[in-house]
Amino acid sequence: MALSDLERDFVMHFGEMGSRWGIARTVGQIYAVLFLSERPLCADALVQALGVSRSNVSMGLKELESWNLVRRKHVAGDRREYFETPEDIWQIVRTLIAERKKREIDPTLSTLRELELRTPAEGDAHAHARIAALREHIEGMMRFYEELDRLETKSLVRLMKMGRSISHLATAPGRILPLRNKGA
Amino acid sequence: MALSDLERDFVMHFGEMGSRWGIARTVGQIYAVLFLSERPLCADALVQALGVSRSNVSMGLKELESWNLVRRKHVAGDRREYFETPEDIWQIVRTLIAERKKREIDPTLSTLRELELRTPAEGDAHAHARIAALREHIEGMMRFYEELDRLETKSLVRLMKMGRSISHLATAPGRILPLRNKGA
DNA sequence: ATGTCTTTTCAGAAATTTCTGAAACTCATG
DNA sequence: CATGAGTTTCAGAAATTTCTGAAAAGACAT
Structure with missing residues (x-):
């Protein structure tokens, strides 16, 4: 070989x-x-x-x-x-993302939740709020990820192929999603 | 301190x-x-x-x-x-993702492109095809990521808050995006 | 059960990464 | 232009991770 x-x-x-x-x-x-x-x-x-x-x-x-x-x-x-290895590359990517989430995100999320439950001591108000914000933020992204992950592969492919159409939501006549400025 | x-x-x-x-x-x-x-x-x-x-x-x-x-x-x-650190957690996440892409994805993408340009030798047909498929795949995902990255933070937040509405594209009357089965 | 072929485990060797202390550098100020 | 507070660099020490060879464990046919 x-x-x-x-x-x-x-x-x-x-x-x-x-x-x-x-x-x-x-x-x-x-x-x-x-x-x-x-x-x-x-x-x-x-x-x-x-x-x-x-x-x-x-x-x-x-x-x-x-x-x-x-x-x-x-x-x-x-x-x-x-x-x-699985033949289907989509399957591979799904697995990879799921596993990385499991190893990198989930433990952090549960730590954050645990910390948030504690009654913050004297000077901890800011830290406590910051931890809560981070936790909410990560949860939001994970919900989004889970939504995408529910889609059949064919749909995901189409969604990605469409490309522009996500930002069409932003540029089309009745747009809901403003684009951001170029910078950064 | x-x-x-x-x-x-x-x-x-x-x-x-x-x-x-x-x-x-x-x-x-x-x-x-x-x-x-x-x-x-x-x-x-x-x-x-x-x-x-x-x-x-x-x-x-x-x-x-x-x-x-x-x-x-x-x-x-x-x-x-x-x-x-930046105050805005969205900004932090955007940066993190952008940097990880730069370090983990981009170099691979350019290697794959380089390999794909070579004329495949005798027994390389399958490997060559597999590399091409992987490259296409990654490019597709990156286009999708770039679309999302163009959105203003507020829009992203809304998109993630909407949650279900991505799969509404799948379940609504004139649906385009079928859901996949529970498994895996 | 026994012998043969294969896989797994694991203690320590080898390689790599991270961290430190000492020296070099920077630059505003007297 | 010498001083000194502050910062960076870097060679090697310390810690961690990866890899190996030898030995143990499995699996199967006879």
């Missing part, structure tokens, strides 16, 4: 970007190889393709499974386990 | 979460202190509040400035520099 030039460059890029995300380099690379592969791959193929240890691949796959980004697939007449 | 219990817990939480994001713990903490503070703070106040080295604060502030999340503010009759 040697990678072509194209594959190698793609995989290396995902390795680098991995660090900017918060996933280990190899985890990004494993994902990238699976993403490009036409068929499911077994762990050894990944070891060969990436030149990392078998155990590292095992742990990476485990992490990717915990993100629901990789599935196990059994191949008839082969004892080894095979792995694949 | 000692922190109250409320402040301390908030700040600590942001420190922890910082790691899940890709910003150093102290950077998250510095930001959190400034976010809660009613008035701009000088670097030494942060040193005291957090118990970290002066140089660490200096570097953290520099990083936060590079993210446009913190501004310098001069206080009359004081030689020290003061720092503050």
